[in-house]
Amino acid sequence: MFSRRILLTSVSALAALALTLPTTTWAKEPIPVVATFSILGDMVERIGGEHIAVTTLVGPDGDAHVYQPTPQAARAVAEADLMFVNGLDFEGWLERLAEAAAFDGALVVATDGIEALAFDEHGDEPSDHNEHKDEHDDHEGDHGDEDHKDEHAEDGDHKDHADEGHDDHKDEHDKHEGGHDDHDAHAGHDHGAFDPHAWQSLTHAVTYVDNITVGLAKADPENATDYYANRATYVTEIEALNVDVSAMMAAVPEDKRTVVTSHDAFGYFADAYGLTFEAPQGLSTESEVAAADVAELIEQIRAVGISAVFVEAIADNRLLQQIASETGATIGGTLYSDALSDSNGPASTYLDMMRHNAETLSKALSN
Ligand SMILES: [Zn+2]
Numbered sequence: 331m332f333s334r335r336i337l338l339t340s341v342s343a344l345a346a347l348a349l350t351l352p353t354t355t356w357a358k359e360p361i362p363v364v365a366t367f368s369i370l371g372d373m374v375e376r377i378g379g380e381h382i383a384v385t386t387l388v389g390p391d392g393d394a395h396v397y398q399p400t401p402q403a404a405r406a407v408a409e410a411d412l413m414f415v416n417g418l419d420f421e422g423w424l425e426r427l428a429e430a431a432a433f434d435g436a437l438v439v440a441t442d443g444i445e446a447l448a449f450d451e452h453g454d455e456p457s458d459h460n461e462h463k464d465e466h467d468d469h470e471g472d473h474g475d476e477d478h479k480d481e482h483a484e485d486g487d488h489k490d491h492a493d494e495g496h497d498d499h500k501d502e503h504d505k506h507e508g509g510h511d512d513h514d515a516h517a518g519h520d521h522g523a524f525d526p527h528a529w530q531s532l533t534h535a536v537t538y539v540d541n542i543t544v545g546l547a548k549a550d551p552e553n554a555t556d557y558y559a560n561r562a563t564y565v566t567e568i569e570a571l572n573v574d575v576s577a578m579m580a581a582v583p584e585d586k587r588t589v590v591t592s593h594d595a596f597g598y599f600a601d602a603y604g605l606t607f608e609a610p611q612g613l614s615t616e617s618e619v620a621a622a623d624v625a626e627l628i629e630q631i632r633a634v635g636i637s638a639v640f641v642e643a644i645a646d647n648r649l650l651q652q653i654a655s656e657t658g659a660t661i662g663g664t665l666y667s668d669a670l671s672d673s674n675g676p677a678s679t680y681l682d683m684m685r686h687n688a689e690t691l692s693k694a695l696s697n
Contacts, residue, residue, distance in 0.1 A: 361550055364410040366421050367394040368670040369529050370440055370538070372680045374414050376564045377542045381553045385410070390672040393644045394420060395614045399427045407431035412549050414542060417441040420526035438545035440538040446524035447597050449613060525613055527667065531598035532572035532684060536565055571681055575688040579603035586695040588636050590627070590653065592645035593617070595667035599687070608636075610649055615668075619649060631657040638662030638694040643677070644669050662694030 360383040365371035371386030378384065385406040388394040394416075407413060408431040415421055417439035428437075528534040543561040547554035580603075587604065593611040600607045610619050610627055630636070631653065639654050640662045641647040654661055665687050666677040677683035 358552075361412065362406075362410050363412040363414065364406050365414040366416060366424065367668065368392065369668070369680050369683065370414055370416060372670060373440075373535070373538055373564075374542055377539060377557055377560045378546055379556065379560055381550060381556065382546070388669065390670045390675070390678070391643055392669050393615055394668055395422075395616050397421075397423055399423055399430075403427065404431040407433050411435045412438060412545060414438045414440060414545070416526055416529070418446050418524045418526035418528065436545065436549055438541055440541050441526070441528050441534075442537075442541050444528050444534050444537050446526075446528065447601065449523040449525065523613070525594070525597045527595045527613075528598050529680070530596055530667070530684075531602045532568055532575060533602060534598060535568050535680065535684075539564055539568070567681060571684060575684060576603060578688045578692040579605060582692065582695045585635070586637060588634055589662070589691065589695065590631065590636055590639040590650070590659070591665060591667070592642040592647055592650050593667070595642070596665070605691075610653065611645070615645055624649065624653065628653055628656055631659055640665045640690070640694070642667045643671060660694075663690040665690060 358381075360381055361378075362385070363374065363378065363382050364385050364387060365374045366386075367388040368386055368390050371384050374382070375384050387399065387403050387406070388397045404427060407427060410433065412435050413428070413433060415424055415437065418441050427433075529538060539561055543557050546557045550557075582605070588606040588608065590608045590610075592609060593615050594607070594609040594613045596605075596607040599605070608627060608630065610624050611617050631639075636657075636659055638661070639650055639659050641650055641664050643664055643666050645667070651661070653659070666683045670679065670683055671677040676686045
């Protein structure tokens with residue numbers, strides 16, 4: 331009886347060994363990884379190839395700015411060994427999702443090491459400052475004590491209000507405390523924000539690819555050689571495309587280098603190729619459009635003589651169509667800003683997307 335039990339134990343141990351051996355050493359399962367949006371997912375697939383199984387959270391034509399994670403997304407994140415994210419606050423929903431899914435894998439931030447463009451750098455904050463100004467005008471005459479003076483003095487834009495000294499409005503002042511808290515929160519949110527759309531520069535794309543490669547090689551050293559080989563091939567293609575895009579954009583006439591899109595997604599493209607992009611909507615498709623900004627943009631289009639506006643695959647383009655019809659500008663085509671097209675579309679890979687955008691701009695602006 332005793333010896334038989336030992337025999338049974340060793341047999342089942344052997345059986346277990348036989349079952350685990352093939353999967354761990356010979357036929358390795360692809361590593362489950364998550365990429366937050368389609369452009370990044372394509373890059374990750376190019377580097378990881380057969381060694382990984384990619385789940386992309388925000389798919390083709392999806393808008394990552396306003397994405398709401400699904401239960402399936404949470405499951406994919408929970409099971410992933412690696413998660414690839416853009417960073418620079420592009421995925422505002424990420425932290426909560428990772429927490430909810432108890433993600434315990436490695437996080438790879440694709441924009442690490444990229445010198446990000448600040449929100450102000452391509453100047454689309456005027457509405458924000460105007461709002462603040464109105465807010466302050468409403469409060470005129472209500473500021474009663476030193477605390478308020480200090481608060482205003484700190485804020486360079488609103489220094490003029492520090493001169494108001496009314497000592498006999500204590501009650502009213504208390505009422506306005508809340509308003510100023512809002513103001514501070516607003517200011518804290520907007521200042522120091524960076525443009526997250528760094529993939530719109532092919533030069534920065536190489537940094538994305540490097541971060542992806544290092545992340546995969548670290549998680550799966552056995553296949554590191556493959557990852558670096560895939561990287562080399564891909565970077566060669568990216569650099570070749572950059573030469574083509576540079577040539578196309580350099581050929582755009584001087585007086586046609588200002589274009590209009592729906593939201594401010596092309597700051598890095600503009601920076602790389604010497605174009606100017608204007609947009610009624612800010613860095614996120616979530617930003618509210620101020621009527622004053624639209625009026626200003628329409629005036630600018632008329633004054634500068636902008637000949638074409640471009641709709642975006644992910645955005646609500648009704649406003650842009652209205653701007654076009656009011657100014658007589660033509661719709662130059664569709665640009666892909668934050669997501670790839672589906673596999674039948676003209677931008678089903680990152681490289682196709684960049685080429686499509688450059689060709690669309692080039693065609694519309696060379697006429
Ligand atoms: Zn965007």
